[in-house]
Amino acid sequence: MAVKDAVGRYGEELVARTLAEDGWVVLARNWRCAHGEVDIVAAEGRELVFVEVKTRRSDAFGWPLAAVTRGKLARLRLLAGEWVVTEQRAWAGIRIDVVGVTLPRAGRAVIEHLRGVG
Template identity: 50%
Template structure:
């Protein structure tokens, strides 16, 4: 197995751990997860959730390194624009028709895993960033 394959496998594992932790966190707040890893040719939405009357599109950023002080620093204005485009596509693709949402919000959950023990979920630090703006 080549170095690139190992790095890609580790990145995928780290990402899955972060998304699972973020989904569990949001569910503990009483949110309903409507969709996970929704994809089109234009990109992917990590989590789509309902927080009462609000539809919340959640970008999950997970790191097992110290590249950024907070992994949310990787959510660029370009990424936020793509999230908006994908949210419109998700709403249009709903087979039951999109219910009316009072608010459509874009949040991020940053997950910093322990550098030495990235699979130890108890050592992970989560931070919820509400209402991303460009």
């Protein structure tokens, strides 16, 4: 596994654990369909949340959250629709969140969570 992939997987694992600790139920990780992949699908109470995780070891390549473009959000909306059709379960609400993870050389990871971006 390439270092970049390992960093991304670590960030996703960290976010999944954090969400679970906050009372969310993680329904799927790295869910795929013909249109792409969603990092995390979770339930926050009765709300269905599609979570895109961006992890960086520094800000040399920009702020992690800035890596989520309009095109990526459009694809996430398409993927959310695919999930809802496949699962056929009623939800009080559906949203897309983006979580940025920065892993400094020393100290704890910095997690920034933007809710309802899509």
